[in-house]
Amino acid sequence: MTGSTGGTRTFSVGLTGGIGSGKTTVADMLAARGAAIIDTDQIAHALTAPGGMAINEIRAQFGDAFLTPEGAMDRAKMRAYVFAEPAAKARLEAILHPLIRIETEKAAEAAGGAYVVFAVPLLVESGSWKQRVTRVLVVDCAEETQVRRVMSRSGLPEAQIRAIMAAQASRSDRLAAADDVIDNDGDAMALVPQVDKLHALYTSLAAANG
Template sequence: MLSVGLTGGIGAGKSEVSRLLSSYGAVLIDSDRIAREVVEPGTPGLAAVVEAFGPEVLTAEGALDRPRLGALVFADPERRAVLNGIVHPLVRDRSAELAAAAGPDAIVVNDVPLLTENGLAPLYDLVIVVDAAPQTQLDRLVRLRGMTEEEARARMAAQAPRAERLAVADVVIDNDGPLEALEPQVRKVWAELLERAAGKHD
């Protein structure tokens, strides 16, 4: 099995790259999706979050009120660390389960937004960073995701600096241009991954 870490700054286009790799045959493990699953109603994860932050982080239906929790932790590094201490181990365990189920010949792409921030690069055979200029990220967040410029800048500032992300990259995919320029790059990277995976078996 070839284990790949995929990351990129918010608005850089990482989701599109993971979608393309998945369409070529990669087994995709999406950390964001798993992070939502492990705090669904009835899970030990949600119980732990409520214990740490109180019942006010629940909706009337008993689900996690993400905007409310986000507002609590976003501006408070200590509370964010508490939340990460609950969610990250659960995500890690579930990701390991999914990777183990993928089979020995699989190319497993782990889509991990906070790969750089959490020092996870050594866990993977190689790391792909999807890169875009900060101005491009800002434009996409405002234009495509409906954030205010202030919100977008705050989200970007909460992530690792661009230079730190690039420092852990084995492969950089430049997504500063239009979408049609992305696909040929990702296809080329996929060919390299197939080659590496074959090399591991030889």
Template sequence: MSTIVPPPPLKLGLTGGIGSGKSTVAHQLLQLGAHVIDADAISRATTQAGGAAMTAIAQNFGQAFVAADGSMDRAKMRDHVFSDPGARTQLEAIIHPLVAQAIQTEVTNTKARALVFDVPLLVESPRWRQQLDLVWVVDCLQTTQIDRVQARNGWDAPTARSVVDSQSPRSKRTAAADAVLFNEGMDLIELAGLVKQLANKFGL
């Protein structure tokens, strides 16, 4: 008697600039039955107190970048990597392999019919595209990004703008997309309807 092997899960890459609404779309896909792998959340976990990246961060950047609770001082590190591209590369060399390992564990263990890889820097990391069946980009106007980031994080406008400007331009992200969700002027119900429509179209 032959064994029926289920097809591999569809692999969807989900990305978008800060404040675009990417995490909201990821949550909506989760509600539709997909397994969401949040690369940013995994990355943050590595820099929490006792996280897998903390020993290397302290060794490479010094104790000044370790907060009192043992986690990475995110504000201090953010300012440092914005002013020093070499420091960003150094930090990514510590964190990215740990994130990749954790993601592979989730991929191996999931039984879902669709895997959603929620990756903020998907376009900036060429290795991702070859691993995916589809790429969705959540997009909005840059002014909207800045407004949302200010409201969410309590940052002033120059800080929010500097973070937005440090990411890939919208045109580069949308050029890499199989589908673009333009999250501008929509409420959550309208956005959920668009997500469901696209999920049905692509067989998620």
């Protein structure tokens, strides 16, 4: 896949995977090896924190009922609302996505590291991200593994986790979009050789692309 972030770098990786796949673990491992990680979830959190750039427009579009007493977006309430109302989801995305794009491009310009990794949970679903990165890296595992991990860490009921998974891209769609795949169905040690191999590849490609 071709593309760039709009900045001076010509090589970047888009990291994605379904809920519970282990995206954060892989991102942390790549960071430890010298990659610069730009997490779109963290950027979205900052935009919707008290005083964040998206707050005024969220208030205008959705009202104070969707803000916490501290002035942040009430993420749990908003998540439940947009999950049930596709039109509301589109309105929220119209606020957040342009701001996230601006902030990710700023972060990419400022990033050091051997290469840039954009951690994007909904990379496949978004459409535009696939054209903005050079390679797509998917962290993959069985659906039953996803359910087990998320239940263990969050306490959510299985039915709710499966509903979240159903709203995300399918496993087959993610794999079809992937240039590289990390199998995370085993234990953490099984990730090490896979991450080492891809880090070497990405470092080489980044150097070749300037």
